[in-house]
Amino acid sequence: MRHLPLAALPLALIACSAENATGQNTAKAEKPFKTSGAMTFLPDGRALVTEKAGEMILFDPKNGTKIPIAGIPNVDHEGQGALMDIVLSPTFAKDKAVYFSFSESRDGLKGVALAKGAFNQASDGTTKLDDVKVIFRASPYVEGNGHYSGRIAFSPDGKYLFFTNGERQKFDPAQDPKSTLGKVLRLNLDGTPAANNPLAAKGFNPAIWSYGHRNLLGIAFDADGRLWEQEMGPKGGDEVNLIKPGLNYGYPKVSNGSHYDGRDIPDHAPGDGYEAPKVSWNPVISPGGLLYYSGNLFPAWKGSLFIGGLSSQSLVRVKLNGEKAQKADQWDMGARIREVEQGPDGALWLLEDGTDGSQGRLLKLTPAT
Numbered sequence: 622m623r624h625l626p627l628a629a630l631p632l633a634l635i636a637c638s639a640e641n642a643t644g645q646n647t648a649k650a651e652k653p654f655k656t657s658g659a660m661t662f663l664p665d666g667r668a669l670v671t672e673k674a675g676e677m678i679l680f681d682p683k684n685g686t687k688i689p690i691a692g693i694p695n696v697d698h699e700g701q702g703a704l705m706d707i708v709l710s711p712t713f714a715k716d717k718a719v720y721f722s723f724s725e726s727r728d729g730l731k732g733v734a735l736a737k738g739a740f741n742q743a744s745d746g747t748t749k750l751d752d753v754k755v756i757f758r759a760s761p762y763v764e765g766n767g768h769y770s771g772r773i774a775f776s777p778d779g780k781y782l783f784f785t786n787g788e789r790q791k792f793d794p795a796q797d798p799k800s801t802l803g804k805v806l807r808l809n810l811d812g813t814p815a816a817n818n819p820l821a822a823k824g825f826n827p828a829i830w831s832y833g834h835r836n837l838l839g840i841a842f843d844a845d846g847r848l849w850e851q852e853m854g855p856k857g858g859d860e861v862n863l864i865k866p867g868l869n870y871g872y873p874k875v876s877n878g879s880h881y882d883g884r885d886i887p888d889h890a891p892g893d894g895y896e897a898p899k900v901s902w903n904p905v906i907s908p909g910g911l912l913y914y915s916g917n918l919f920p921a922w923k924g925s926l927f928i929g930g931l932s933s934q935s936l937v938r939v940k941l942n943g944e945k946a947q948k949a950d951q952w953d954m955g956a957r958i959r960e961v962e963q964g965p966d967g968a969l970w971l972l973e974d975g976t977d978g979s980q981g982r983l984l985k986l987t988p989a990t
Contacts, residue, residue: 659706659910659960660972660983663740664714666965670972670983671721673703679748682964682985692738692750697726700766705733710810711779717741719750720782722771732762733769735784735812756812759786760801760826763794768836770852772911777846781815782808783830785837785850792873795833798825803872805831805840805850805864819867833870833895839911840864843941844924851911851928854878855886857903861926861939861946862896871895878903899946900939906951907931909974910960916967918988925949929958931974936961936986956980 660670660680670678675696679688696704702724710718717740725734735757738750759769768787775782788795788803795803798820807815807830814821814828821827836853843849848864858878862870875895876886889897909929914922926939926946934956940949957974964970968987975981 660962660970661707661709662962662965663709664965668962668970669707669719669740671704671707673975674698675704675723677704677707677721677750679742680983682983688742688746688748690748690750692753693721694723694734694736694753694755695725696723697731697766698724701769702731702766703769705769705771706773708773708775710737711775712810713740720773722769722773722784724766724769724771727762730762730764731766732759732789733771733786734758735771735773735782735808737812757784757806757808757828760799763789763791763802765790770837772837772840774840774842774848776807777842780810782810782812783840783848784808785834785840787836788834788872795835795872796869796874798823798829798832801826801828803832803834804829805834805837805848830866831864831868831870831896833868833872833874834862835872835876838909839928841911841913841926843913844915847944849911849913849926849941849946851908851926853908854901854905856881857905858886859902859905859908860898861900861928862898863944863946865896868896869894871897877901878905899944900948902948904933906933906935906937908937909958910962910972912961912963912969914963914969916963918967919969927961927969929961929971930954931957931959934958934979936969936971954984956982 660668662668668680677690705722707721719740734755736755738753741751742748767790770785770787772785784806786801786804794800806828820829839851850862850864852860855878858876875889909931912927914925928937936952938950940947956979958971959974960972962970971984973979973982
């Protein structure tokens with residue numbers, strides 16, 4: 622185990638792989654995963670991990686075992702396309718249902734899809750998802766390979782599924798009431814739009830919960846049922862937002878950043894009619910993944926948000942106080958962090974991105990002793 626200096630990072634870090642299951646972190650250890658997308662823990666402590674190219678892996682942190690999971694649809698993984706988020710159903714204990722998102726190509730156009738399947742492991746260890754079905758597709762599918770988003774969260778009561786659709790680098794769809802692009806959506810567990818969504822009566826697509834978003838790469842509910850979201854802004858202006866029903870978060874009309882071609886975007890301002898972020902970054906952190914920490918292993922951080930930093934190669938903590946949020950810590954991890962997850966014991970787990978020098982490792986963070 623490699624202990625990092627307390628002043629720099631009050632954590633112990635373990636790099637996990639089949640050859641490295643004891644936690645000895647060596648430079649030449651085999652990468653445990655390829656470029657990774659997201660992960661979620663099963664009740665028994667094993668993890669389901671998605672990989673960019675379309676593979677899903679069952680990983681056992683206790684011994685480093687990796688088992689491929691069959692039954693995944695074809696994934697278009699060009700550009701930002703990938704097998705994306707994966708979340709256990711609120712009813713997993715009963716029906717083994719798993720929800721996941723992925724980018725796909727249909728009739729020459731591309732978009733993000735939401736699918737559902739049943740986890741099934743045979744006695745010989747063979748693992749698959751049964752009865753996989755796409756239950757929702759973003760609308761419309763368009764050309765290009767960017768800003769799919771595709772993050773999933775279940776409401777605390779387990780009745781609804783919240784799903785993010787990025788604006789696909791097309792700007793205007795984020796404000797288009799008929800499109801699901803650039804939106805947070807509220808769906809029933811079967812993928813149909815939930816009843817009484819806040820904008821349906823105004824002629825919006827009936828699935829829309831909030832709009833005016835760019836590339837939404839993390840959503841999470843806090844202990845009081847508030848929905849938090851982080852999104853990658855334009856040049857400058859990465860955001861953490863408190864998502865409320867029916868509100869317009871402004872993109873591309875307003876942003877604390879600018880277009881990559883140098884064109885200015887008006888900043889958020891009081892009274893402009895748009896919901897401003899609770900926290901924004903410029904220079905950016907390039908956020909990847911969002912976790913609301915509810916564990917006891919790090920009691921001082923309980924109730925915080927954790928965000929993986931891609932270009933910033935960091936782990937970022939945001940402190941919450943009711944509806945307020947503020948920057949707290951930012952630790953240099955020396956690698957692009959794609960996803961942050963909480964293990965059953967309260968440990969923090971990070972997935973490295975696997976590009977631009979990152980090793981594509983799965984990292985476990987525990988308190989340093």
